[in-house]
Amino acid sequence: MNDYFNITLSEDEIRGISSIGLAHLGDAVYELLVRAWLCAHGKATGKGLHRAAVELVRARAQAERGERVLPLLTEEELAVYKRGRNAHVHTIPHNASRSEYLKATALECLFGWLYLRGERERISRLFAAMMEEDDHAA
Numbered sequence: 001m002n003d004y005f006n007i008t009l010s011e012d013e014i015r016g017i018s019s020i021g022l023a024h025l026g027d028a029v030y031e032l033l034v035r036a037w038l039c040a041h042g043k044a045t046g047k048g049l050h051r052a053a054v055e056l057v058r059a060r061a062q063a064e065r066g067e068r069v070l071p072l073l074t075e076e077e078l079a080v081y082k083r084g085r086n087a088h089v090h091t092i093p094h095n096a097s098r099s100e101y102l103k104a105t106a107l108e109c110l111f112g113w114l115y116l117r118g119e120r121e122r123i124s125r126l127f128a129a130m131m132e133e134d135d136h137a138a
Contacts, residue, residue: 008118017116019087022080023105026112031057033127059096063103065130072129077110084109 014022034056038049055061066081073081085106092101114123 006118007116009116014113014116017112019083019105019109020089022110022112022116023084023087023108024112025115026084026108026110027057029111029115029123030062030108030127033123037127037131059093059101059104062107063096063100066103066107068132069126069129072126073110077114080113081106081110 031053034053038052038056070078070081083106085102087102087105087109089101089105092098096104111123111126114120114126
């Protein structure tokens, strides 16, 4: 039986996944982190919890928070981020600019790549840095 909660693929297998595929997985990783962060910080309850999560996972918010961690990325991580940013997306949500959406896709691609490499601690450090300003406001 495969343990998909703790899946780790080889470098070759990960390289074989498209940037859109990595972003698809990274989107789920990011949303799970946001939901856990909201619950852990008592930010909202009920409907407010859903609204708060939606606000944080929007492309605009992801792009803004992603900018916070760019200086922290290694060369290899930055290359993956750029790969995601250069993905060929066909539709842009109406509430985001093309630039914001591509930056959000880049961040999701990075999180998907890190997840498949088993780098949970690195994901956590980057996510914490992204949420730092909000932690201080809590």
